[in-house]
Amino acid sequence: MNTAATPARAPARPGGAFAALVAVLADIARTPSGAAGLILLSLHLLVAISAPLWVPYDYREVNSLLILSAPGAEHWFGTDHLGRDTLTRTLLGGREALLVTGVATPVAVMWGGFTGIFFGLTGGRLDDLFMRFVDALLSLPWILKMLVLIVTFGTGLEVFIPTLAFFYGIPIIRVARAATHDVVARDFVQAARARGHGRMTIIGRELLPNVRDALLVEGAMRWSWMLLAFSSLSFLGFGVSPPTPDWGLMIANARGYMSFAPWGVLAPMIALSSLIIGINLTADALAKTLGVDRAQKAPV
Amino acid sequence: MLEPATRPRLEAGGHLLNIRGLSIGFTGRSGETLPILRHIDLAVGRGESIGIVGESGSGKSTLALAAMGYLKHGLNVIGGDVLFPDRDLFALSPGQLQDIRGRRLALIPQNSGQSLTPTLRVGAQLTETLKLHSNTAPERQAARVTELLAKVRLPDPHLIAGRYPHQLSGGQQQRVAIAMALAGEPEALLLDEPTTGLDVTTQAHILELLRDLAAQYGTSMIYVSHDLGAIARVCERVVVMYAGEIVLEGATRQVLSSPDHPYARGLLASLPRLTGSHLPAALDGIPPMPGGVGGGCAFAPRCALADSQCREQRPGLETTERGQRARCLRSARASEIPIAPAPGEAGRRPAIDDDRAALTLDAVSIRYARPTPLARLLRRAPAAATVSDISIAVIKGQTLGLVGESGSGKSTILKAIAGLLPVENGAISLPDNQTLAAEVERRNPSQLRAIQLIFQNPDESLNPRQTIAEIIAQPLRLYFDISGAELRRRSVEILDTVRLGAHYLERLPSQLSGGEKQRVAIARAFAAQPDIVLCDEVTSALDVSVQAAVLGLLDTLRRERGTTYLFVSHDLAVVRTLSHRVAVLYQGRLCEIGATARVYSLPSHPYTETLLSAVLEPDPDRAPRLAAHDAVESSPPAAGCPFQRRCARRLGAICDEQAPPWRDAGGGHRIRCHLPLDTLQSGPAPAV
Numbered sequence: 001m002n003t004a005a006t007p008a009r010a011p012a013r014p015g016g017a018f019a020a021l022v023a024v025l026a027d028i029a030r031t032p033s034g035a036a037g038l039i040l041l042s043l044h045l046l047v048a049i050s051a052p053l054w055v056p057y058d059y060r061e062v063n064s065l066l067i068l069s070a071p072g073a074e075h076w077f078g079t080d081h082l083g084r085d086t087l088t089r090t091l092l093g094g095r096e097a098l099l100v101t102g103v104a105t106p107v108a109v110m111w112g113g114f115t116g117i118f119f120g121l122t123g124g125r126l127d128d129l130f131m132r133f134v135d136a137l138l139s140l141p142w143i144l145k146m147l148v149l150i151v152t153f154g155t156g157l158e159v160f161i162p163t164l165a166f167f168y169g170i171p172i173i174r175v176a177r178a179a180t181h182d183v184v185a186r187d188f189v190q191a192a193r194a195r196g197h198g199r200m201t202i203i204g205r206e207l208l209p210n211v212r213d214a215l216l217v218e219g220a221m222r223w224s225w226m227l228l229a230f231s232s233l234s235f236l237g238f239g240v241s242p243p244t245p246d247w248g249l250m251i252a253n254a255r256g257y258m259s260f261a262p263w264g265v266l267a268p269m270i271a272l273s274s275l276i277i278g279i280n281l282t283a284d285a286l287a288k289t290l291g292v293d294r295a296q297k298a299p300v
Numbered sequence: 301m302l303e304p305a306t307r308p309r310l311e312a313g314g315h316l317l318n319i320r321g322l323s324i325g326f327t328g329r330s331g332e333t334l335p336i337l338r339h340i341d342l343a344v345g346r347g348e349s350i351g352i353v354g355e356s357g358s359g360k361s362t363l364a365l366a367a368m369g370y371l372k373h374g375l376n377v378i379g380g381d382v383l384f385p386d387r388d389l390f391a392l393s394p395g396q397l398q399d400i401r402g403r404r405l406a407l408i409p410q411n412s413g414q415s416l417t418p419t420l421r422v423g424a425q426l427t428e429t430l431k432l433h434s435n436t437a438p439e440r441q442a443a444r445v446t447e448l449l450a451k452v453r454l455p456d457p458h459l460i461a462g463r464y465p466h467q468l469s470g471g472q473q474q475r476v477a478i479a480m481a482l483a484g485e486p487e488a489l490l491l492d493e494p495t496t497g498l499d500v501t502t503q504a505h506i507l508e509l510l511r512d513l514a515a516q517y518g519t520s521m522i523y524v525s526h527d528l529g530a531i532a533r534v535c536e537r538v539v540v541m542y543a544g545e546i547v548l549e550g551a552t553r554q555v556l557s558s559p560d561h562p563y564a565r566g567l568l569a570s571l572p573r574l575t576g577s578h579l580p581a582a583l584d585g586i587p588p589m590p591g592g593v594g595g596g597c598a599f600a601p602r603c604a605l606a607d608s609q610c611r612e613q614r615p616g617l618e619t620t621e622r623g624q625r626a627r628c629l630r631s632a633r634a635s636e637i638p639i640a641p642a643p644g645e646a647g648r649r650p651a652i653d654d655d656r657a658a659l660t661l662d663a664v665s666i667r668y669a670r671p672t673p674l675a676r677l678l679r680r681a682p683a684a685a686t687v688s689d690i691s692i693a694v695i696k697g698q699t700l701g702l703v704g705e706s707g708s709g710k711s712t713i714l715k716a717i718a719g720l721l722p723v724e725n726g727a728i729s730l731p732d733n734q735t736l737a738a739e740v741e742r743r744n745p746s747q748l749r750a751i752q753l754i755f756q757n758p759d760e761s762l763n764p765r766q767t768i769a770e771i772i773a774q775p776l777r778l779y780f781d782i783s784g785a786e787l788r789r790r791s792v793e794i795l796d797t798v799r800l801g802a803h804y805l806e807r808l809p810s811q812l813s814g815g816e817k818q819r820v821a822i823a824r825a826f827a828a829q830p831d832i833v834l835c836d837e838v839t840s841a842l843d844v845s846v847q848a849a850v851l852g853l854l855d856t857l858r859r860e861r862g863t864t865y866l867f868v869s870h871d872l873a874v875v876r877t878l879s880h881r882v883a884v885l886y887q888g889r890l891c892e893i894g895a896t897a898r899v900y901s902l903p904s905h906p907y908t909e910t911l912l913s914a915v916l917e918p919d920p921d922r923a924p925r926l927a928a929h930d931a932v933e934s935s936p937p938a939a940g941c942p943f944q945r946r947c948a949r950r951l952g953a954i955c956d957e958q959a960p961p962w963r964d965a966g967g968g969h970r971i972r973c974h975l976p977l978d979t980l981q982s983g984p985a986p987a988v
């Protein structure tokens with residue numbers, strides 16, 4: 001056979017993963033809301049990465065003469081109670097949150113996704129028992145669970161990332177399990193079982209590719225929830241430690257002066273909500289592009 | 301009462317529905333218009349029934365819906381109109397259309413189980429239809445509901461009216477849908493594959509009902525189907541569609557006995573028949589995609605008669621010598637294409653000389669519902685097993701056909717053999733006394749490799765996210781531990797055996813046609829170099845012309861490789877073309893087993909008789925002999941013969957109480973019935 005000499009090619013989708021990503025992004029940008037979300041999100045990421053190189057002031061620079069000064073040509077968003085430039089601090093204030101959630105979200109999707117697929121495939125009594133455990137965890141208010149861990153282990157990236165990843169992985173278990181249930185009953189999984197493939201092969205080759213889209217969309221949603229959670233922790237004083245700028249902390253500090261210096265709250269609020277709106281819009285468009293119905297696939 | 305064949309032809313102007321030059325299409329990605337229907341001219345007279353036949357993608361369903369003035373989302377009318385009787389349906393307002401639909405034009409959909417509301421009783425749904433589409437006085441409505449249900453021959457209409465749709469069988473649901481369509485006393489009925497998905501016996505009942513309704517009430521019918529057999533029984537005129545065009549039109553009898561279009565002839569030839577044991581001839585190639593038809597005849601690329609003129613000139617619909625209207629430049633030569641397959645090499649199956657079994661089932665029973673702890677505590681008698689006491693030996697290198705209606709346990713048995721369902725009692729074994737473990741996880745690699753499964757629907761059995769290369773690589777990696785260049789070489793080789801080229805490797809299943817997908821599924825099974833292949837209704841999701849090709853492929857592979865098949869199907873004609881031996885199942889119990897030719901002729905089990913007579917053939921005169929009723933049973937009886945409740949030849953109490961004995965009719969042909977062989981030999985009882 002003449003084809004025998006041709007070298008084996010990796011059986012990749014036409015164009016490879018990068019082209020697929022570009023195609024998905026192009027598809028998201030097709031709708032106005034998707035495009036808006038994508039622009040907001042990329043703007044935030046760009047600022048978070050590059051802001052230290054071009055912010056107008058030093059974020060630590062305290063100036064007692066400029067305490068709570070109103071927005072003007074020098075300080076576009078005014079200054080805070082220590083006379084620090086609000087714009088500078090706002091531009092830098094998302095870095096910590098994005099770093100923590102940016103690492104914690106993929107971790108949450110991975111552990112939640114794998115666990116959900118595993119129990120969805122296994123089924124039976126073990127699955128039942130585990131899901132009751134999941135229900136129990138979900139029934140507790142998230143802030144309580146997180147505060148317990150943070151108070152016990154202290155603040156810092158090494159605590160925030162695992163804590164957020166663990167608790168936000170739990171609702172993902174449910175989504176992954178529900179999506180797996182849809183796939184497990186289909187003949188190609190039965191065919192793989194009948195051939196005698198191991199459970200890990202079935203998860204990796206048959207289930208994961210079909211559950212992936214639901215997980216991606218769910219992950220994007222969880223990302224915005226996690227950002228809110230992290231900002232709330234900072235607001236409560238359990239997040240970033242001063243003087244590192246952070247939106248939640250900035251809002252907490254400036255809220256006392258809200259009546260006469262509203263810019264101190266406004267700037268971080270605009271930043272935080274525009275990021276979350278950006279993520280939500282993108283996630284919605286992503287769901288549509290990938291054909292995942294968020295209302296159905298996300299029971300939590 | 302008017303006999304369908306002698307009903308008077310209607311002159312022009314007397315048409316109930318007149319479709320004139322209708323073209324329907326959608327807008328493609330780059331803004332071009334892609335036609336689905338092209339210049340359809342079709343007139344339906346009052347009281348006339350017309351069949352529209354075509355394979356999937358031919359535009360037949362679009363045409364049926366367009367006849368109601370309905371377009372699926374994204375479609376638009378490019379040209380032409382639909383007159384009913386003299387008003388253009390596409391020019392009417394939604395309100396005006398609503399007045400016509402239901403009252404004057406009614407649709408009977410394919411899957412009525414899905415079109416009935418699950419939360420409303422059947423009676424309530426019918427009453428609603430009456431309120432909407434008829435002038436029945438409120439106090440008359442209840443009586444009218446019963447009347448309608450009786451009209452579609454549902455037993456105990458009062459009881460049925462009080463039931464929910466899920467409490468009815470598929471055939472009963474379809475009858476309710478027909479009753480609903482009749483509620484407004486429409487002038488025309490549109491039937492979109494109304495019997496597809498039903499069991500053969502149920503299908504035969506529904507078709508006879510439709511035939512009688514048409515004759516009794518003079519309702520016009522437009523019957524859309526892929527099945528020439530169904531059309532034969534109900535319609536007096538047939539329209540054959542191909543690639544969005546009418547390619548042939550004529551009287552049913554004429555078109556079915558000697559069509560003047562090469563495509564129609566090919567379709568007929570590809571139908572498996574009960575009368576012949578040879579494989580049907582396959583129609584090569586695939587139909588063009590919308591917009592894929594060039595300037596010439598749409599069928600030219602697949603036509604044996606096509607010449608250069610056919611490829612350039614688009615033929616018109618011309619009247620032929622035999623009075624049919626054919627869209628073919630070479631219709632005069634159409635009869636050169638055979639409509640019945642010649643018994644070729646593929647059809648000959650050698651006599652049984654080697655009777656070593658490749659697979660043995662010994663008194664196998666399977667039970668789905670395990671008794672609950674409460675039931676055990678109360679010592680309730682357990683429900684009868686889903687599959688009980690199946691003993692079959694599948695001879696090496698041969699095909700054993702497993703026939704039965706839905707719920708007969710055919711697929712259950714296959715799953716148990718594959719290790720996907722636990723066996724309650726009995727043993728499944730390979731040669732050399734290798735008894736297979738019940739769970740697939742406990743079987744050894746050579747046992748796993750030896751048995752491969754091909755599923756009914758390739759859309760379900762191929763992972764949509766894997767390329768063909770990945771799909772075929774799975775068994776190769778698992779059983780032979782190969783990778784790299786060797787893996788690719790073997791994959792290409794295997795694709796070649798199912799007549800697919802190497803360029804398919806990089807594609808995804810969604811980029812393949814139904815027949816190609818099923819070939820990939822077959823390739824995946826054969827990649828394991830199996831001894832036994834379990835085929836679960838492998839052709840029932842395919843078009844007839846594709847089905848013939850797949851059957852041919854399976855038979856070739858068996859002969860070349862000496863593979864053993866266990867071939868499950870509800871279609872007796874398909875089973876006949878492929879099988880050496882046939883086993884007939886009812887409610888998970890064996891009724892009859894023997895060499896194919898013997899099972900298909902007398903003496904036979906009353907159930908086999910019922911099945912055989914219900915099979916549709918493209919012959920208007922072949923009336924089925926129907927059993928007393930078509931109520932499908934949901935569970936096997938606790939004792940006695942499994943067929944006791946439907947049998948037309950019941951003896952009496954003995955059938956309910958004692959399990960029937962096996963009667964040996966010679967040559968390995970065995971029938972399980974209380975009736976003695978000579979009574980069974982005398983043929984069927986008179987129709988009830």
